[in-house]
Amino acid sequence: xxRTTVIIGGGVAGMTAASRLADLGxxxxxxxxxxxVGGHLRNWDRLFPNRRPGxxxxxxxxxxxxxxxxxxxxxxxTTIFSGERDFQLQLASGKSLRCDALLLATGFDLFDAxxxxxxxxxxxxxxxxxxxxxxxxxxxxxxxxRQGKVPKRVGFVHCVxxxxxxxxxxxxxxxxxxxxxxxxxxxxxxxxxxxVFGFYMDLRMFDRHFEEMYYEAQQKWDINFLRGRVSECAExxxxxxxxxxxxxxxxxPLKMTVDLLVLLxxxxxxxxxxxxxxxxxxxxxEDRFLEPADEHxxxxxxxxxxxxxxxxxxxxxxxxxxxxxxxxxxxxxxxxLKTL
Amino acid sequence: MKEFGYTxxxxxxxxxxxxxxxxxxxxxxxxxxxxxxxxxGSCTATCSAGQLVDFNIRLVQTLLRRGEIEPxxxxxxxxxxxxKCILICPRGVNMRNLILAIQTAIDKLQ
Ligand code: SF4
Ligand code: SF4
Ligand code: SF4
Numbered sequence: 001x002x003r004t005t006v007i008i009g010g011g012v013a014g015m016t017a018a019s020r021l022a023d024l025g026x027x028x029x030x031x032x033x034x035x036x037v038g039g040h041l042r043n044w045d046r047l048f049p050n051r052r053p054g055x056x057x058x059x060x061x062x063x064x065x066x067x068x069x070x071x072x073x074x075x076x077x078t079t080i081f082s083g084e085r086d087f088q089l090q091l092a093s094g095k096s097l098r099c100d101a102l103l104l105a106t107g108f109d110l111f112d113a114x115x116x117x118x119x120x121x122x123x124x125x126x127x128x129x130x131x132x133x134x135x136x137x138x139x140x141x142x143x144x145x146r147q148g149k150v151p152k153r154v155g156f157v158h159c160v161x162x163x164x165x166x167x168x169x170x171x172x173x174x175x176x177x178x179x180x181x182x183x184x185x186x187x188x189x190x191x192x193x194x195x196v197f198g199f200y201m202d203l204r205m206f207d208r209h210f211e212e213m214y215y216e217a218q219q220k221w222d223i224n225f226l227r228g229r230v231s232e233c234a235e236x237x238x239x240x241x242x243x244x245x246x247x248x249x250x251x252x253p254l255k256m257t258v259d260l261l262v263l264l265x266x267x268x269x270x271x272x273x274x275x276x277x278x279x280x281x282x283x284x285x286e287d288r289f290l291e292p293a294d295e296h297x298x299x300x301x302x303x304x305x306x307x308x309x310x311x312x313x314x315x316x317x318x319x320x321x322x323x324x325x326x327x328x329x330x331x332x333x334x335x336x337l338k339t340l
Numbered sequence: 341m342k343e344f345g346y347t348x349x350x351x352x353x354x355x356x357x358x359x360x361x362x363x364x365x366x367x368x369x370x371x372x373x374x375x376x377x378x379x380x381g382s383c384t385a386t387c388s389a390g391q392l393v394d395f396n397i398r399l400v401q402t403l404l405r406r407g408e409i410e411p412x413x414x415x416x417x418x419x420x421x422x423x424k425c426i427l428i429c430p431r432g433v434n435m436r437n438l439i440l441a442i443q444t445a446i447d448k449l450q
Contacts, residue, residue, distance in 0.1 A: 118428070163378070164430040201380045229380035231428055246381025251399050253385050 002027050003337045006089060007100040008276065011039020013311025013326040014105035015061040018100055021331030022068040023233055026337060029097060030065075030077040030230045033272070037062070043131065045138035047319060048175075048182040049209040056137075057319060071146055080279045085340060087306065100340055101306050101333045102280075104290070105326070106273040108312040111161030111169070111265040115187040119157065119263055130179055137183075143190060147239055151194055151259035153321075154187050155243065156180040157230045158200040162266030171287045173266030178255045180264045181217050188221040196223045197258070199230050199245055207318065228254070233261065260285040267316040280307055289315040300329035301336075308333050359407025366445035367404065371438045376431040377401050383425035383435060389418050397425055397435055404442065409449075416442050 007014045012034030018030045030037065032310055038061075046052035065071065079090040080102070089097040113121035113129050115258040121127045125146035128136075136143050145151055161175040177200065183198045202223065205211040217223040228245040236242055241261045244271055247254040270286040277284055282302050290313045293301040300308050310329040311322040367374045377398075384390055384398040395418040403411055416439050425435045 159430075165432040166430060167430070201378060226439065227381075228385065229382045231382040231385035244385045246384035246396075246398060248379055248381040248398065249383075251384075251396050253387075253390055 001049045001260070003101070004029065004097075004099040005101040005103060005333055005337070006031060006087070007103040007105055009033075009039070009105035009107055009311075009313075010037030010071065010073070011105060011107045011311065011322075012041055012057075012061065013317075013322045014039075014103070015065055016323045016326035017103055017310050017330045018069045018071075019061070019064040020327050021333060022065075024330065024334045026334060027070075029070045029099070029278055030073060031077065031091075032073045033076055035073055037065070037071060040110075041137070041319065043049060043071065043135060045134050046182070046186070049207070049213045051182060051186070053245055056060060056145065060131045067329060071117065077276065080276065082304070083329065084278065085306070101308065101337055102326075103308045103310055103329060103333060104273065104276055104282075104313050104315055105310045105329075106270055108267040108273075108316070109270045111167070111173075111268050113160055113263045113265050115167060116160055116164075116263070118232040119160065119230065119234065119261070120241070123261055124241055125233075125235065125239045126241055126259060127263065129160075130176065130183060130262055130264045133262050137186060138149075143187075145239065145259050151187075151191065153195045153256075153258045154184075154191075154228075154260045154262065155197045155198070155241075155258040156184055156197060156262045156264055158203075158264050159229065160263040160265050161268065163201070169266065169268065169287070171315065172204060172207065174204065175318050176264040176266055177202075178207075178210045178213065180262075181205075181210075181214055181223075183262065184223045185213070185217055185221050188223060196221070196236065196258070198223065198225045199228060199243075201227065201229055207320075226254075243266060266290055267312060269313070273313045280304060282307065287315065288314065296333075300325065300332050306336065308336075353433050354406050354408065356406065360409050361407045362449060363409055363412065363445040364404055364407060365440060366448070367438065367441050369443045370444075371434055371436055373431070373433045374401060374404070377414055377433050378431055380430060381427045382430065383433075386428050388422045388424055389420045395419070400442075401433070401438070409446070412442060413446055416446070 002026045007030045018028045021028045076092040081088040161167045228248045230245050232244045241258045285291050292299045310326045346380050381398045384396050389395045419439045
């Protein structure tokens with residue numbers, strides 16, 4: 001009898017796991033909510049730390065999938081029935097699917113910056129998110145203020161919606177520091193004359209080549225790092241943004257005017273992930289990300305036999321970590337299917 | 341090290357081995373949120389009193405942790421207890437109660 005695995009979510013983790021499982025001879029159905037697979041990677045222009053184009057990785061993952069995986073786009077799972085040893089999925093299209101293993105790879109959402117009202121996102125013209133800046137980079141359109149001015153001073157606000165009790169998220173989103181440094185360098189590439197600031201509390205350059213990128217940002221691009229959390233912003237008459245911060249290294253309050261303020265928004269668990277988790281009775285952590293069976297040794301398993309997790313359903317992940325995690329998930333699913 | 345002149349000027353030094361932690365210990369008991377400060381400075385940047393006088397509520401907490409009681413005595417009097425800092429703190433430190441508890445602890449010492 002053929003054993004079937006259904007993967008919900010066709011982002012980086014879902015695509016990778018699908019390819020690996022197919023390589024292992026498993027039959028896979030990959031369900032994607034959008035029109036195309038690729039997830040958030042489709043919106044990213046260049047990737048840290050080497051600033052290679054995001055589409056290179058996307059194309060690689062897509063080519064790898066080739067025709068060995070049954071990809072079904074525009075699919076939403078409405079209900080999941082857990083059987084003794086299998087699962088029945090009801091889709092919004094009216095179809096139903098049976099599978100032996102289920103992999104949740106539904107990923108994350110970006111923090112809604114409007115919730116940090118003190119930063120003025122969606123209130124002031126020239127406050128944008130890191131995701132929007134990335135879209136601008138990708139579109140190739142000239143980057144200006146909303147009034148069409150070339151920005152002379154650009155600020156990056158770290159930890160927007162992360163490490164913040166008031167936003168309800170105590171965790172660190174892990175990749176926004178390095179994203180901020182990457183984007184700061186890219187702004188300097190475009191506007192060598194511009195002054196660029198990163199407002200940070202801790203710079204978390206946790207992975208290989210990240211710290212070197214930070215070094216490059218200082219040494220080659222003269223990017224300024226100012227230690228303090230931006231406390232509030234206001235708009236000037238010319239639509240530039242004036243921000244207040246404590247320069248914690250001189251212990252003095254500081255005000256600064258910037259033409260463009262970029263908010264480095266963090267990860268939040270997607271409602272879709274939580275909806276599926278509730279249907280499957282999966283444990284959810286205090287941070288509202290899903291809990292694996294064991295954080296170290298069974299990181300892609302859940303307490304429920306046959307249900308597996310990969311990537312950002314478990315918290316903030318970089319692309320390379322999501323790819324590695326999805327590979328592990330595929331191996332653990334394969335091992336499980338062999339026991340059936 | 342000898343040639344390098346390893347001398348210590350006592351008055352310049354935070355002597356972590358000798359400093360007075362009594363106020364801090366009082367705070368740990370009566371306003372334990374003080375333990376969670378990440379020194380982000382949001383409170384200082386937004387502080388109502390800090391707009392008018394030389395007052396740094398973030399630094400107050402750092403001094404407290406270092407057991408530097410003398411400067412605290414003067415500093416805590418500057419707070420207007422408006423609570424704006426509490427609204428912004430990403431770690432939920434209750435600064436108003438912190439100020440009051442420091443004052444109580446200092447009064448007890450005297
Ligand atoms: S990675 Fe950096 S910017 Fe992002 S939440 Fe962590 S410390 Fe803040
Ligand atoms: S309560 Fe005191 S420390 Fe806090 S903002 Fe008001 S004056 Fe400043
Ligand atoms: S806002 Fe809170 S965490 Fe930040 S320095 Fe002040 S007390 Fe500490």
